[in-house]
Amino acid sequence: MNFAAPYFLLGTALAVIVAALLALGAAFRRRAVRTFGEPERIGALMTSDPSVRRAWKAVLLVIATALAFLAAARPQYGKGTRLVPAxxxxxxxxxxYSKSMFARDVEPSRIFRAKVEVARLVKDLEGARFAAVAFAGEPMGFPLTADGAAIAQFLRQLDPNDMPVGGTAIARALSLARDLLRRDPKSSEHKRIVLLVTDGEDLEGNPVGVAAQLGAEGTTVHVVQIGGRTPERIPQVGEDGKIVGWRTDRNGKPLTTALSVEGEKQLASIAAATPGGELIVAEKGTTGIERIAAELRRQMKSELGEKIETVYADIYFYPLGLAILLLIAEALLTDAPRRLVERKKPKAGGSRRAALALKERGLDAYTEVGRARS
Structure with missing residues (x-):
């Protein structure tokens, strides 16, 4: 036996209170009878003793009250088992998608390798839904969908040269990811994960604060850090995807990308701001995305996989129906038995003789009134 709302069982204590009040009322009635007179003489004046019937009415009322609260607790019994989907x-x-992602410390480039491994992650996590945010100085997003191929195509067709504003606006990108999750009505019931892949730090916004908001909503943020403190030259890539030289500053010196100590701390704080968030530092020649993908696959097969649970059937209507029947019986049970009144039938011809007698009396009265007037 199981109860869906067990806190209603506390209401059965009200039945005890009702029983106590009824007993107290009976005691007051006996006291009132003794005050009025001798109980034996008062009993002789009564046609029946209502105490037994009142006791039964009290029992019915107390049991009905207890059954009503038992029904409110929604009793259930195990009916069987069912398979809960993942x-x-x-x-x-x-x-x-900042220009620094063109760096070639990860072959053939950071951005190319990241897009390939993200596409592999989408393919491997069968059954999951995906959304995408591509960002540099400003983010652009693709809403949640079960079509993983569309997400992979969205990320594949973009290039750092396509971003209208340069920079690394991580805070804006995470804000857009949060909006994509909040706009979807089903997402609140799902496990939510944000996978941030970047090689830089946000010098404008507060990405740690946005990550904390995501964590408060139950979303986990994993961070993949590509690149480290070692400076890497940034190639100049043409519209056709071929390297045409190396990026330089206004003075003609080569531009390099390197993550500062503050940047590393910032990325670590972003991951730590959410429950279960993890920071993966890319090693030489890899991005680290495959490690996150392997962990997500493990979770989907074990922690988030299919489970067998017991199915319970509600039986609240049994105590509720019995409570209603007891209340009806209590209402129909009177304090005293019903008395049948016997009516005597008039004798044959009796009514006719009575009518004639009344008529004669009326005539005599009329005659006496006439004489008096004359």
Missing amino acids: TNVDVVLVLD
């Missing part, structure tokens, strides 16, 4: 997972892929 928990849905929503993943927002936030990918850095």
Whole structure:
């Protein structure tokens, strides 16, 4: 036996209170009878003793009250088992498209390798839904969808040269990822994950604060840090995707990309601001995305996988129906038995003789009134 709302069982204590009040009322009635006179003489004046019937009415009322609260607690019994489908997972892929992602410390380039491994992640996490955010100085997004191929195509067709504003606006990108999750009505019921892939730090906004907001809503943010403190030259890539030289500053010196100590701390704080968030530092020749993908696959097969649970059937209507029947019986049970009144039938011809007698009396009265007037 199981109860869906067990706190209503506390209401059965009200039945005890009702029983106490009824007993107290009976005691007051006996006291009132003794005050009025001798109980034996008062009993002789009564046609029946209502105490037994009142006791039964009290019992019915107390039991009905207890059954009503028992029904409110929604009793259930195990009917069988069922297979619970795997928990849905929503993943927002936030990918850095700043020019520094053209660096070639990860072959053939950071951005190319990241897009390939993100596409592999989308393919491997079958059953999950995906959204995408591509960002540099400003983010652009793709809403949640079960079509993983569309997400992979969205990220694949973009290039750092396509971003209208340069920079690394991580805070804006995470804000857009949060909006994509909040706009979807089903996402609140799913496990939500944001995967941030970047090689830089945000010098404008507050990405740690946005990550904390995501964590407060139950969303986990994993961070993949590509690149480190070692400076890497940034190639100049043409519209056709071929390297045409190296990027330089106004003075003609080569531009390099390197993550500062503050930048590393910022990325670590972003991951730490959410429950279960993890920071993966890319090693030489890899991005680290595959490690996150492997962990998500493990979770979907074990923690978020299919489970067997017991199915309970509600039986609240049994105590509720019995309570209603007892209340009806209590209402129909009177304090005293019903008395049948016997009516005597008039004798044959009796009514006719009575009518004639009344008529004669009326005539005599009329005659006496006439004489008096004359």
